[in-house]
Amino acid sequence: SQQGEEDPQALSIQEGENATMNCSYKTSINNLQWYRQNSGRGLVHLILIRSNEREKHSGRLRVTLDTSKKSSSLLITASRAADTASYFCATEHADSWGKLQFGAGTQVVVTP
């Protein structure tokens, strides 16, 4: 399976702390994307990082990609209660243009 694996499965932190979650995959990718999903809602795109990029930032989000280790991390800095959600990584593989394989997700709970 090309599906990404994420860890941890769940993360509980307090407001103001940083949250880090990791994603690993098995085969070559075109890009890796991170999505957020609030309970019972659709997915919201956060960041896309291409295979030739190593790091991207968007506001309080920082994504790294290490293609040699086939892994990525998402860091949320200075977390807020509103960051409580499930976070999914998704990979577009080199032989599957436009199709994403999602990881199982990390459930993040931020308590005030």
Place this chain on the structure above:
Amino acid sequence: DAMVIQNPRYQVTQFGKPVTLSCSQTLNHNVMYWYQQKSSQAPKLLFHYYDKDFNNEADTPDNFQSRRPNTSFCFLDIRSPGLGDAAMYLCATTGVGNEQFFGPGTRLTVL
């Protein structure tokens, strides 16, 4: 403004009774996707369209069909829903950078 709209948000059907879920997108993009997401699981791609070209995933059951009458609209038909088909169904389209934009989903309950 919503880019991907799904109706209804909640759908209840009876075991074996056909149901249709709808999706529309305002981005005028040529690719649309349907995903199934069961509770606490990753979204699973059922099929996608590139223009009118229909691409079925190998493990998508025959019970699931789709129609795309024009660029903006796409339908998911479940011919004979079983209890195992209860899930969130997500529609998506693609942005200029290959990121995907998702609708809010339709939660299907099968009684």
